[in-house]
Structures are given as C-alpha cells and as structure tokens.
Amino acid sequence: MFELVRANKRRSVVLMLVMLALMLAVGYAIGFAVYPAVDNQVVALDQARALRLTFTPGGLIGMAVALGVWAVQALAAYTAGAQMLMAASGAKKLTKADSPQLFNVVEEMSIAAMLPKPPEIYLIEDMGLNAFAAGRDPQHASVAVTAGLLARLNRDQLQGVIAHEISHIVHRDVLYMTMMGVMAGTIIMLTDLFYRMTARGLRMSGTRRYRSSKSQGGGAYLLVLFLVALVLMIVAPLLAQLIYFACSRRREYLADAGAAVLTRYPEGLASALEEISGNAALESKNRVTAPMYIINPLTPEGAAFSSLSSTHPPVEKRIAVLRGMAGGVSYKTYADAWGRLEGGGAKMPAALLADSGAAPAARPAARPAAGADRIPLPAAAAAVFQQARPAAEPDTPQVRVARARDAGDLVRRMNQFLFIACPCGAKLKIPPEYAHPRVRCPRCHAVHSVASARAGDRTSFNPHVT
Amino acid sequence: MSMLIGLAVVGGVALMLALWVIGVYNGLIRLRNAVKNAWSQIDVQLKRRHDLIPNLIETAKGYMNHERETLESVTRARNLAAGASGVGAQSKAEGGLSQALSNFFVVVEQYPDLKANQNFLALQEELTSTENRIGFSRQAYNDAVMTFNNQVEMFPGNIVAGMFGFGKSEFFEIEVPAEREVPKVSFS
Numbered sequence: 001m002f003e004l005v006r007a008n009k010r011r012s013v014v015l016m017l018v019m020l021a022l023m024l025a026v027g028y029a030i031g032f033a034v035y036p037a038v039d040n041q042v043v044a045l046d047q048a049r050a051l052r053l054t055f056t057p058g059g060l061i062g063m064a065v066a067l068g069v070w071a072v073q074a075l076a077a078y079t080a081g082a083q084m085l086m087a088a089s090g091a092k093k094l095t096k097a098d099s100p101q102l103f104n105v106v107e108e109m110s111i112a113a114m115l116p117k118p119p120e121i122y123l124i125e126d127m128g129l130n131a132f133a134a135g136r137d138p139q140h141a142s143v144a145v146t147a148g149l150l151a152r153l154n155r156d157q158l159q160g161v162i163a164h165e166i167s168h169i170v171h172r173d174v175l176y177m178t179m180m181g182v183m184a185g186t187i188i189m190l191t192d193l194f195y196r197m198t199a200r201g202l203r204m205s206g207t208r209r210y211r212s213s214k215s216q217g218g219g220a221y222l223l224v225l226f227l228v229a230l231v232l233m234i235v236a237p238l239l240a241q242l243i244y245f246a247c248s249r250r251r252e253y254l255a256d257a258g259a260a261v262l263t264r265y266p267e268g269l270a271s272a273l274e275e276i277s278g279n280a281a282l283e284s285k286n287r288v289t290a291p292m293y294i295i296n297p298l299t300p301e302g303a304a305f306s307s308l309s310s311t312h313p314p315v316e317k318r319i320a321v322l323r324g325m326a327g328g329v330s331y332k333t334y335a336d337a338w339g340r341l342e343g344g345g346a347k348m349p350a351a352l353l354a355d356s357g358a359a360p361a362a363r364p365a366a367r368p369a370a371g372a373d374r375i376p377l378p379a380a381a382a383a384v385f386q387q388a389r390p391a392a393e394p395d396t397p398q399v400r401v402a403r404a405r406d407a408g409d410l411v412r413r414m415n416q417f418l419f420i421a422c423p424c425g426a427k428l429k430i431p432p433e434y435a436h437p438r439v440r441c442p443r444c445h446a447v448h449s450v451a452s453a454r455a456g457d458r459t460s461f462n463p464h465v466t
Numbered sequence: 467m468s469m470l471i472g473l474a475v476v477g478g479v480a481l482m483l484a485l486w487v488i489g490v491y492n493g494l495i496r497l498r499n500a501v502k503n504a505w506s507q508i509d510v511q512l513k514r515r516h517d518l519i520p521n522l523i524e525t526a527k528g529y530m531n532h533e534r535e536t537l538e539s540v541t542r543a544r545n546l547a548a549g550a551s552g553v554g555a556q557s558k559a560e561g562g563l564s565q566a567l568s569n570f571f572v573v574v575e576q577y578p579d580l581k582a583n584q585n586f587l588a589l590q591e592e593l594t595s596t597e598n599r600i601g602f603s604r605q606a607y608n609d610a611v612m613t614f615n616n617q618v619e620m621f622p623g624n625i626v627a628g629m630f631g632f633g634k635s636e637f638f639e640i641e642v643p644a645e646r647e648v649p650k651v652s653f654s
Contacts, residue, residue: 104592
C-alpha cells in the first residue's frame with residue numbers, strides 16, 4: 001500500500017501545482033486588469049522593462065489575494081471538513097452495539113489496509129443506497145453508510161463497499177479532492193469577481209491608456225498581456241472543472257482497484273455496485289457532497305452515463321472491469337482489465353503495477369443468498385426500513401404492461417366479461433352486452449361460438465392462457 | 467575557472483546521489499518495520515480469538531439454558547394435555563398447559579431478546595468476524611512482505627539493500643498440508 005500512497009502523493013503534488021499555477025495566473029490577471037501598468041515610452045521593449053511590466057504591483061497583489069482566499073478556505077476544509085460533511089448529510093454516529101456486523105466489517109478492512117485505527121462509522125437515515133468516506137488522513141477518518149445500504153446488501157457486498165471507502169482514505173483521496181475542490185472553487189470565485197469588475201475596469205483609464213499609446217514597445221506588450229488575461233478568465237473555470245472531474249473519476253477507479261485488492265474478492269464490490277446502481281438517489285443530496293459518495297447520488301441511475309462533468313465513472317464500466325479481472329487479484333490485473341475494456345492504456349501509477357503479487361480470489365464465485373448471513377438491523381435503520389416501500393421488482397416497461405394487463409383483466413372479470421382463449425394464443429375479452437352468437441378472432445380470424453363459451457364459461461375460462 | 471565549475475558539477479551529482487541513497491534506505495527501513503508490525507498484528511488477532519471465543523460461547527450457553535427450561539415446561543405440559551384422557555384429567559392438563567403457556571408469555575415479555583436464533587446469529591457473526599480478522603491480518607502481513615521484497619530485489623533498490631544488508635522476508639505459508647484440504651461438513 002505504501003508505494004502506491006507515496007506515488008499518488010507525488011502525483012497529487014504535481015496536479016496541485018498545476019492548479020495552483022492556474023489560480024495564481026488568474027489572480028495575477030485580475031490584479032493586472034484592475035490596476036494596469038502604464039508604459040508610454042517610445043523606444044522598443046527591452047528585457048528588463050518587459051519583466052518590470054509583467055510583474056506589476058497590481059498583478060502581484062492579485063496573486064497574493066488569490067492565495068489568501070484559497071488559504072482561508074483550505075484551512076477550514078482541512079480542519080473541520082469531516083464534521084461539516086457529516087452535519088450536512090445528517091449522519092448519526094454508530095456504536096458497536098448498534099450494528100455489530102458493520103463494525104466487524106469495518107474493523108476487518110482496517111486490518112487488511114493496515115490502518116492505525118479503524119475509522120468512525122456514521123449512519124445516514126435515508127433509504128437510498130450509498131456510502132462515503134471523509135477525513136484528511138487515516139488518523140481522523142470516518143465512513144458513513146445509508147440505512148438502505150445496511151438493509152439491502154449482504155456481508156460480502158457490504159465489505160466491498162467499505163473496502164472501497166477505506167481505499168479512498170488510504171489513498172488520501174479525500175484530502176486530495178478537497179484541496180482540488182478548494183482550488184477550483186477559488187478559481188471560479190475569482191473569475192466571477194473579475195467579470196463583475198470588468199465593466200468598471202474596462203471603462204477605467206486603463207484601456208484608454210493601451211489604445212491611445214502610440215508606442216510600439218510597452219503599449220502593445222501590455223495589450224497582449226491584457227488579452228491573455230481575458231482568455232485566461234474565460235478558460236480557467238472550465239479548465240479547473242475539467243481537471244477536477246477527471247481527477248475525481250480517476251480516483252474512483254483507483255478506489256475500486258484498492259477495494260478488490262483489500263478483499264481479494266472483486267465480485268463482492270461488483271455485485272454491490274449492481275444493487276446500488278438502481279437505488280443510489282438520495283432524498284437529501286446536494287452538489288457539494290456528491291463527489292464523496294460511492295455512486296453519484298444526483299442522478300437516479302447513479303450516473304449511468306459518463307460526461308465530462310460527472311464526478312463518477314459509469315457504473316456498468318466499473319462493474320465490468322471488476323468482473324473482468326483474470327489471473328489473480330492485484331492492481332496490475334485491474335489495470336489490465338481496464339485496459340481491455342478501454343482498448344487503450346490504463347492510467348495507473350507505475351508504482352502500483354510493480355506490486356503485482358497475483359493472488360487468487362479469496363472465495364469462489366457463488367454468491368450467498370441476500371439475507372442469509374444478515375443479523376438484525378440497528379434500531380435506527382430498522383425504523384427507517386419499516387417506513388419504506390417494499391423491495392420492488394425492476395420497473396421495466398414489460399413489467400408495467402403486464403401489470404396493467406392483469407389489472408384490466410381483473411376489472412373485466414368483475415364486470416362479467418367473457419374470456420375466450422383462441423388456440424392461436426389470443427385471449428378474447430367479450431363484454432356482456434355482446435349480442436352476436438359468434439365472434440371472430442382478430443389475430444387468426446378463427447370463429448368462436450359465444451353461446452357455447454358462455455355455457456361452459458366456468459370450466460373453459462383460463463386467465464393464464466398465453 | 468572551468469575546473470571550479472567541473473568540481474561544482476561533480477559535487478552536485480554526488481550530493482544528489484547521496485540524497486537518493488538516503489531516501490531509498492529510509493524507505494527500506496520503513497517497509498521492514500511495516501513487515502514486523504504486520505507480523506505482530508497476526509498475534510494480536512490470535513490472542514483476541516483466544517480470549518473472546520470462550521466467553522461468547524458461555525454467554526450463548528447461558529441464554530440457551532434459560533430458554534430451555536421455559537420451553538421444557540411448556541413441552542411437558544403439552545404432552546400431559548395430549549396424553550390425558552377423561553374430562554377431569556384433560557381439563558386439569560389443559561389448565562396446566564395454559565399455566566405453563568402464560569408463564570412462557572410472561573417470560574417472553576420480560577426478556578424480549580429471548581430468541582435463540584438471534585443469539586446464535588450474533589454468535590456466528592462474531593466467530594466469522596474473528597476468523598476473518600485473522601485471515602486479513604495474515605493477508606496484510608503478506609502484502610507488507612511483498613512490498614518490502616519488491617523494494618529489496620528490484621533494481622536500483624537492490625544496490626542500496628545489498629550495501630546495508632537488507633534481506634528478503636518470508637511470506638506466511640501453510641506449514642501443515644492438511645490445512646489446504648477442503649474441510650468436510652456433515653451434520654450427522
């Protein structure tokens with residue numbers, strides 16, 4: 001685990017520097033636009049003057065402001081992030097007595113991940129199935145699950161989900177995504193600020209200074225800088241969001257791989273994702289906490305589609321990669337399965353692939369029946385479960401049509417309709433006021449005698465003729 | 467002048483090399499300590515099992531006895547009622563059964579958790595979890611050993627490892643071949 005964590009820390013630093021550079025550039029551009037430099041000299045630009053023009057007081061102040069804004073938010077997120085998140089989701093802390101099975105599962109995964117202490121466990125009283133991890137490092141980590149998740153999943157699936165969340169903690173994903181999120185937020189906030197000030201800024205003497213300057217040196221250079229700043233304003237928020245979402249998706253795949261390695265049983269997580277994918281929508285969801293969940297809670301199918309603005313990769317792909325792992329369970333086999341699905345290179349840190357001890361999957365593929373190994377729910381979860389709708393069959397169009405047809409037949413039977421089963425497979429439903437002695441089947445045009453059907457009504461009627 | 471620059475370059479390279487060696491050495495120390503820690507974690511889980519399981523079994527047995535007495539009295543009363551003949555004896559036996567049943571219901575109300583099934587499910591969960599923990603701690607140990615061995619054996623880390631005498635660690639393996647066999651399960 002250690003190599004992978006250090007590799008990811010290195011990678012995180014690189015990406016954070018990129019975001020930081022972007023943020024500083026935005027800050028600089030704002031400062032530059034608001035307090036532009038003035039250069040009216042006629043001689044051509046030389047290196048020293050260009051440098052002086054670039055690093056204007058305005059630009060530097062802008063960068064400092066950007067850093068300040070970011071620092072305040074980062075500090076808040078770093079120290080109190082977990083509590084804020086838990087409060088925002090309405091989570092209750094659990095003790096071992098509340099749910100011994102969940103506690104045992106979390107402890108087992110902490111042992112497998114070599115955490116110094118197991119994370120705290122919270123319960124979200126919601127019937128949707130979801131889970132998330134919070135906390136900046138393994139010492140201050142916490143995991144939250146919904147009541148629906150506890151009710152629906154069996155032990156192996158629960159273990160897969162918890163392993164996924166603990167992988168997030170081990171990979172320092174929470175810290176990473178928080179920092180990225182704060183930086184992206186700062187960039188967006190600053191560009192928004194810039195747009196508000198633009199009207200004032202452009203009307204200020206600054207632009208007149210650019211345009212009226214007849215020099216070929218400094219003025220043109222300043223104008224170029226100004227244009228670059230403008231482009232940056234437009235591009236930066238989009239870029240920041242793209243980077244953020246791409247990172248988020250990549251981290252999800254990484255956490256899936258980590259979960260498979262921790263449990264040595266990828267089928268557990270795969271079947272859990274299957275169960276969750278139809279039921280991930282939460283009642284109280286908001287955009288801020290969405291990336292932290294195991295499946296996107298903002299869409300009903302749990303983001304079955306993949307878009308550039310999606311924080312989670314598509315569920316089918318995650319399940320397919322997990323089930324496609326062949327030849328042992330390790331980061332390398334996950335990367336290979338991912339590559340086979342993508343048809344291209346799997347984006348795993350190199351250090352991961354070195355740790356490729358191919359261990360066979362821990363248990364055979366047979367999945368125990370749901371509920372076979374479940375012990376009583378904690379009181380809070382049971383209370384929520386009792387109020388919920390019963391476990392529904394999949395709501396496909398075929399099921400809906402069949403249900404409608406059955407309901408219609410029941411009504412007709414109550415109203416003394418006559419049902420005639422034609423040998424071609426059609427079921428003729430004849431209203432009581434039908435006066436003719438014969439009826440023709442609309443499908444095969446065979447003729448049926450209504451009278452004889454009426455006479456033998458009770459014996460010949462078979463509602464389940466197909 | 468150029469000799470000074472050359473000296474500076476050589477010095478810089480030597481410094482970087484030294485830093486790299488230090489980094490690799492520290493990494494090896496960190497990984498070896500992780501291996502040792504993981505080994506002792508296995509013992510932690512084994513001791514937990516040793517301490518915990520007898521107590522759990524005793525608790526479950528206690529519940530069993532409690533319920534057994536109540537159930538036995540109900541069964542005895544029922545058998546009496548079934549075997550009784552004649553109105554007098556039968557009514558007396560039925561009265562006895564009603565009495566035993568009312569006792570039973572009183573007991574059930576007083577002890578709402580008096581469901582052996584639930585207790586045994588909890589016991590089974592604890593036993594399963596204990597064995598799982600032991601298994602996962604062995605898995606964690608093997609993972610730590612693998613990471614350490616990778617660092618010791620792969621190039622260029624093996625140079626530093628060889629310099630400072632780091633040896634490979636051993637994986638946890640089954641000593642008794644019989645443990646690899648599939649266990650026989652029979653309820654006869």
